[in-house]
Structure formats: structure tokens, C-alpha cells
Amino acid sequence: MSKSKGEVAQGGVGELIFATSATVDREATAHFLANRYQDYEVKVSRISRGVAEDGELEYLDEYTLARALEQRVLWTRNKELLG
Numbered sequence: 001m002s003k004s005k006g007e008v009a010q011g012g013v014g015e016l017i018f019a020t021s022a023t024v025d026r027e028a029t030a031h032f033l034a035n036r037y038q039d040y041e042v043k044v045s046r047i048s049r050g051v052a053e054d055g056e057l058e059y060l061d062e063y064t065l066a067r068a069l070e071q072r073v074l075w076t077r078n079k080e081l082l083g
Contacts, residue, residue: 044075
């Protein structure tokens with residue numbers, strides 16, 4: 001993660017997209033990471049919810065994953081997710 005943070009700090013990353021499952025631990029991880037990058041000029045988002053609740057990303061077909069990316073949710077500076 002320190003390498004990623006360095007790339008974000010240098011402006012080499014336009015958006016971070018998280019794909020975590022809907023468990024309490026994964027939600028906490030997503031919140032932690034979004035807060036970690038909130039002071040940088042980078043968009044932070046997560047894929048739409050239907051994907052991670054039903055299974056692992058490696059088992060998804062490309063259409064389902066594409067829809068999840070298109071419908072991703074933006075994390076705002078005030079630490080809330082926008083739909």
C-alpha cells in the first residue's frame with residue numbers, strides 16, 4: 001500500500017476503485033482505505049453492491065463486472081458514499 005500511496009501522492013492515479021465483500025471486516029477496510037486517501041486529488045469509489053454479496057470477483061462474468069464498475073459508488077470528501 002505504501003507504493004500505491006506514493007503514486008497517488010505524485011498524481012499518477014486518477015481513481016481508486018475498491019471491490020470488497022459485504023462483511024463487517026471488509027467494510028471497515030474500505031472505510032480505512034478511503035479515509036487514507038481523502039486528502040489527495042484522487043477519486044475514490046467502490047463497485048456496486050450486488051457483486052461482492054453473491055461471491056468472489058474471480059467467478060464473475062465480464063458483463064456483471066462491467067455493470068458493477070459502471071454503477072460504482074463515489075466516496076466523497078466528507079466520508080459518505082454517494083449513489
